[in-house]
Amino acid sequence: AQSVSQHNHHVILSEAASLELGCNYSYGGTVNLFWYVQYPGQHLQLLLKYFSGDPLVKGIKGFEAEFIKSKFSFNLRKPSVQWSDTAEYFCAVNANSNYQLIWGAGTKLIIKP
């Protein structure tokens, strides 16, 4: 069965630190990859996505992610985090025609001001 692993359940950083959140998936075929974010008290919303083409994708608020097919990975990065980046981040993978997403367990990110 397909699965998505997020390596860190909780991450605490200081403002201006660099961020990398890991995401690995298990599926050998063509995949669409997503990062969603849930800010405190808000809806889940799309941060960025990869369908095809350039494996380095840029999303909102200065986030980017790199798809490395050989490693089955789609890690999320931001060079300098802000206090407002405090949120829970979810990696998700779609590998079928019904748009069904398989979700990672999420990473809670806390940024200390």
Add this chain to the structure above:
Amino acid sequence: NAGVTQTPKFRILKIGQSMTLQCAQDMNHNYMYWYRQDPGMGLKLIYYSVGAGITDKGEVPNGYNVSRSTTEDFPLRLELAAPSQTSVYFCATQGANEQYFGPGTRLTVT
């Protein structure tokens, strides 16, 4: 546009009670989904629908039922609530390139 709306926001049920979680969308999307989110577990798909009149089971359908009589509405029914159904429930729709989520319903079964 309201997007995806869910009611209620919070609910406490006693074991064995039943309830319906409401989900409505005004984006004219065909695909709709119900997820539950448990701490440290990510989102699990309960049921989904590819259009009015068509529904199918997801990963964790036991204890739930759905219907889809219109494009706009996709209610989730719990018939005999159990403590294992304590969770946060999210409804979502599929747009061109992403899923759009409602604000969630926090359900506690005691």
